[in-house]
Amino acid sequence: MEIVNSGRYDRSVETQRIDPVNCSVARALAVVGERWSLLIVREALDGARRFGEFRARLGIASNLLAARLDTLVAAGVMRRVPYQEPGDRQRFEYHLAEQGHDLRPTLVALLEWGDKYLADPEGPSVIVRHRPADDDTACEEPVRVVLECAAGHTRLPPEALYRAPGPGARFLGPAEA
Amino acid sequence: MEIVNSGRYDRSVETQRIDPVNCSVARALAVVGERWSLLIVREALDGARRFGEFRARLGIASNLLAARLDTLVAAGVMRRVPYQEPGDRQRFEYHLAEQGHDLRPTLVALLEWGDKYLADPEGPSVIVRHRPADDDTACEEPVRVVLECAAGHTRLPPEALYRAPGPGARFLGPAEA
């Protein structure tokens, strides 16, 4: 029953535990909802790649960091990439895979929420800005996350949404509302 | 060697634990990063209000549900509201506060990510749609989360962002990037 890939426990994508509803939010949380996972991804998005870098930035215990990196690699969020400093042996660093980059909106949303309700009295410690690409204007403006529907209505307020069943819907509970 | 800042981070809620960096993401996760919190908020956004409703939908143990609801109420994400069914004693139900509604973008982002990478073979089980308001067109189109900068550039890809220090920035680690 153990799906162990390289270390002790795994239960990453096959959790069976925290997936009481057939919902992608639950499945996403099964992968990145563990205690340090999103913070690791955040640091990776900010450029961290090496074990010690994550460790120093986050203050996480090394065994937990190792376990979380294993989970994230197994889930395809990060890749384990060998490198070799001149005059040193081969080691590994951890790069974000596409899946990891795609967590950016989630993290921006969380950051925004935290800034709004839990900010430091001095203000936010981090601002996400628009990095100008080659042909783009050099805007550097702060970035926010907005909800937009396929018809083009944008900046929808949270109340303007509702959940509708999709093709994979499965109603297992008694009270469906 | 441990960089963990000794005792300066009690000001927010009761975190104490997962706030190694002065960052709103970490603080947000201290509030809603516990194992069931976001799922509870999701159900609340979908209309759940009563203890038993959350319990039936999520399959969570009742003591944990009670504990999480307490945490969410203490953090201001939900409100505990008395109600009384005719011919029954007073009980409490749990309504989302504004803070809770503002988690919607985070949940949509997570849903989108889960749909992209972990979806059911049959497709997503839930689609978030635009609910038409009174004066609005009845669009009902699916909703996505997009990144938009203050200069109006919208649908930014994840790579187009970078983290810049804000007013409350505090650099405690060695490598700042």
Add this chain to the structure above:
DNA sequence: CTCCTAGGTTTATTTCTTCAACTCAGCAGC
């Protein structure tokens, strides 16, 4: 030959989850 360093393991202790059983207050039926 020993020390240093990055990148981890191992181990012991504390804390959190889970599951199951139990409480509590009011109502309904007998």
Add this chain to the structure above:
DNA sequence: GCTGCTGAGTTGAAGAAATAAACCTAGGAG
């Protein structure tokens, strides 16, 4: 007025996970 039922929780034991700290390992430097 006693029994049982229901929704909303508490309590307690057992297992899993988090934490902290010590330990290991492979190569290079002194």
